[in-house]
Amino acid sequence: MSDLYSGTDLFSEFGRLQREMASLFGGFPSSIRSGRSGAFPQINIGATDDSNEIVVFAPGVNAAELNVSIDKGLLTIAGERKPARPDASGDTRDDQTRDDIRTYAQERFTGAFRRVIELPQNADPDKVQARYTNGCLSITVGKREASKPRAITVQ
Amino acid sequence: MNDRTQLAERDQKSVARREGDQPARRMTLTPAVDVFEDSQGVTLGADLPGVTKDKLDVKVHDGNLYIEAEAVVPTPADLRLQHAEIREPHFARVLAEPGF
Numbered sequence: 680m681s682d683l684y685s686g687t688d689l690f691s692e693f694g695r696l697q698r699e700m701a702s703l704f705g706g707f708p709s710s711i712r713s714g715r716s717g718a719f720p721q722i723n724i725g726a727t728d729d730s731n732e733i734v735v736f737a738p739g740v741n742a743a744e745l746n747v748s749i750d751k752g753l754l755t756i757a758g759e760r761k762p763a764r765p766d767a768s769g770d771t772r773d774d775q776t777r778d779d780i781r782t783y784a785q786e787r788f789t790g791a792f793r794r795v796i797e798l799p800q801n802a803d804p805d806k807v808q809a810r811y812t813n814g815c816l817s818i819t820v821g822k823r824e825a826s827k828p829r830a831i832t833v834q
Numbered sequence: 835m836n837d838r839t840q841l842a843e844r845d846q847k848s849v850a851r852r853e854g855d856q857p858a859r860r861m862t863l864t865p866a867v868d869v870f871e872d873s874q875g876v877t878l879g880a881d882l883p884g885v886t887k888d889k890l891d892v893k894v895h896d897g898n899l900y901i902e903a904e905a906v907v908p909t910p911a912d913l914r915l916q917h918a919e920i921r922e923p924h925f926a927r928v929l930a931e932p933g934f
Contacts, residue, residue, distance in 0.1 A: 721919035723915065723919060723920055725913040725915045727913050727914070734909075736881075736883035738881050738883045781870065781871040782868075784869040787879060787880075813886055815883045
């Protein structure tokens with residue numbers, strides 16, 4: 680029973696399932712296709728004339744441990760978010776020994792995550808930049824030169 | 835035609851009533867929070883990506899904790915949004931203080 684209060688996998692798994700169900704059926708209107716919009720981390724995707732921009736909303740992640748890679752037109756963002764508990768400051772004691780911690784809410788996602796985005800044909804894998812600021816991972820994928828819109832002069 | 839006129843009047847009244855006391859409601863996101871209590875006190879963590887300290891407002895009032903924040907993500911001016919899982923930059927959450 681102390682498992683419930685020390686917030687191990689059971690608690691967070693139910694919480695995550697509940698959140699995903701709520702976002703599927705009751706959340707802000709989104710497209711039918713985005714069945715997994717409640718997954719952590721959430722992403723926004725946009726485009727300019729020169730690049731594709733992806734923003735991954737992942738606060739509380741160590742930037743050095745984020746894995747961003749491109750392979751065959753697929754952009755993969757993977758990492759792990761460690762739980763942020765009062766006793767998790769370098770303390771190597773087991774959670775169960777701290778039975779004086781009460782958990783009132785544990786809604787934040789913890790654990791390993793991976794999101795995969797299919798990039799359009801015009802994405803150039805050699806022109807990728809990634810920045811992590813304020814909990815947001817911003818990825819800029821340049822477009823291939825030949826695919827950029829070009830004005831054609833009429834003679 | 836008469837129905838449309840009536841509808842407009844009703845909206846005007848509700849806007850006038852709100853102007854005096856609080857800003858108009860807007861779409862906000864509810865951030866996920868963790869709340870733990872140990873012998874030292876209560877620790878709260880909230881997911882507020884894109885929020886800097888100057889855009890974060892935390893208040894305690896009447897035994898409730900109010901969190902309001904605005905996220906700013908720098909993007910190019912000519913960006914066309916194609917897929918958005920976070921559509922609003924405003925976060926808000928009200929929590930009752932535990933133990934009361």
